[in-house]
Amino acid sequence: MDEKKKRQSMILYVIIAVVIVLILRSVVYPSVSSGAVKDVDYSTFLEMVDTNKVKEVQLNTSTDAILFTDGTGQDATTYRTTLFPDDTTLVSRLEKHNVQFSAKIEDTSSDIWLYMLLIYGLPILLLVLGGWALNRQLKKQAGDDGPSMNFGGGGFGMGNMGKSGAKVVAGKETGVTFKDVAGQDEAKESLEELVGFLENPKKYEAIGAKLPRGALLVGPPGTGKTLLAKAVAGEAKVPFFSISGSEFVEMFVGRGAAKVRDLFKQANEKAPCIVFIDEIDTVGKRRDAGLTTNDEREQTLNQLLTEMDGFDNHKGIVVIGATNRPDTLDPALLRPGRFDRRVPVELPDLAGRKAILALHADDVKMDGDIDLDVIARATPGASGADLSNIINEAALRAVRMGRSRVTQEDVQEAVEVVIAGEKRKSTVLSEREKKVVAYHEIGHAMVAAAQKGQAPVSKITIVPRTSGALGYTMQVEEDEHYLVTKEEAMQQIAVMCGGRSAEELIFKEVTTGASNDIERATKLARNMVTQYGMSDKFGMVALGQVQNRYLGGDTSLTCSEGTAQEIDAEVMRIVEEAHQNALQILRQNQFKLHELARYLQVKETITGEEFMNIFTRDNDYLPKASE
Incomplete structure (x- = not known):
């Protein structure tokens, strides 16, 4: 049963309880009276007696309340007051003015039973009746009529509380x-x-x-x-x-x-x-x-x-x-x-990603010239749900842009939305910050392009995104890789260090923009030491254990405290070696770094083809990671 039906059942229960209370109240306290009763003080009562306006008096000995009338029949008005303590002259005064008077002794035995009924009986009655009504409603919604009670499963419950709910x-x-x-x-x-x-x-x-x-x-x-x-x-x-x-x-x-x-x-x-x-x-x-x-x-x-x-x-x-x-x-x-x-049920490979994209694309009106292979290459590590979301985001963007069919541009933009978030139009970078981000992203791209085996650059942008990124460099693998060599891992770390290296080389200072790069570089270097056996110091020894492999794969160290300190030192050495390699590449291509950064600062977004045309123009020598 969904939440809406549960709320409807509870509202029905409350309505039934309120109706029962109103009915019982009307029975226990009937609102039937012969007329209105007017409250007066005791001195007024005596004054009316002395002026012969009082015809009949009745005293309640239990509450000392006095009810008296100023006439007989339908025109008589009923008054109420309270007997004044130690007044011994009242009886003689009433006899003197020919007032009929009487005393009433209340039977309190019925009040005790009424009290017991209201305090104990009414809540029990409400619980039973309300539970019975709620039980019938639950049974009706579950498709199982009848007000049966369930005692199974070691606990008491009503309705289908012992059912599996499957x-x-x-x-x-x-x-x-x-x-x-x-x-x-x-x-x-x-x-x-x-x-x-x-x-x-x-x-x-x-x-x-x-x-x-x-x-x-x-x-x-x-x-x-x-x-x-x-x-x-x-x-x-x-x-x-x-x-x-x-x-x-x-x-x-x-x-x-x-x-x-x-x-x-x-x-x-x-x-x-x-x-x-x-x-x-x-x-x-x-x-x-x-x-x-x-x-x-x-x-x-x-x-x-x-x-x-x-x-x-x-x-x-x-x-x-x-x-x-x-x-x-x-x-x-x-x-x-x-x-x-x-x-x-692992994450899909390149062929699998392409098949998933094609499956979801069949449900969307798309242009005939869309190349899903490009999208599949740009989404390594994406799950089937991610790819389905990409196609849906592309369709939503096509509607926003007023098109009746999804284009290649819509799908590529959807990839960036899923990876980095929407464009932050409200964020306006200053010229200084824009310049720093441009050099930072070109630093990544140049180190990647200059190293053998690195994925080619497909797009560079300095447009801020809602994920917090002020810019990013997108790389697309030409082929699917299942193994990574030690040299390739070192090159990946060098690419991650390329942005910070460009800031150091040009501005002689560093910014917070490289925080995510540093985090990823440190994680990869630590995995090289503790999991992959790629450290010359420790060799082929497992020093960590992967936990929750399908939920992020955090690693916990399985070594002594002294070894952990040596691991930290080795991780810092690997990252620093890649850092120096990135600095060397950028120094040898510093002129291209200035040219590309200025070009990116003006256009804000450039393609990988534009980048490579400028980078390789009049540049016969591209430094390699080993040089």
């Missing part, structure tokens, strides 16, 4: 097949076998093969793990149960285990089917004996392990889990017989 979609209604998934050919091949078993299990049983009980999709965010799971159900045309791992974890112990039992009970009734658990690391984290253990989460995990062992896989129930933190999963969950198959 979203059930018929396989043919998922709307996704393997044709809708691009850039993950290896993952699709691994999952096609599951589709074949779900479609024709007898073919596998005839040879004695057993269907894998579960498949674990592992990869970075945005690579299409959920899409692949839906595609399996769509291809096999079987029901698709979808639930997030966080929905199992409850505050009350036992509730999560009850949801697991209910999920597999429903799956068993609708077999063959797919059970998809997204972000399974939420419930499947490794168990330990630490003080921070969560009993509810561990009970839920134990129940999940039991259910995966207990169901009959001949019926065709396949559990597909997705996570980007496989290193945190419990080993018992990963053993054969539970998640038998681990399917990597």
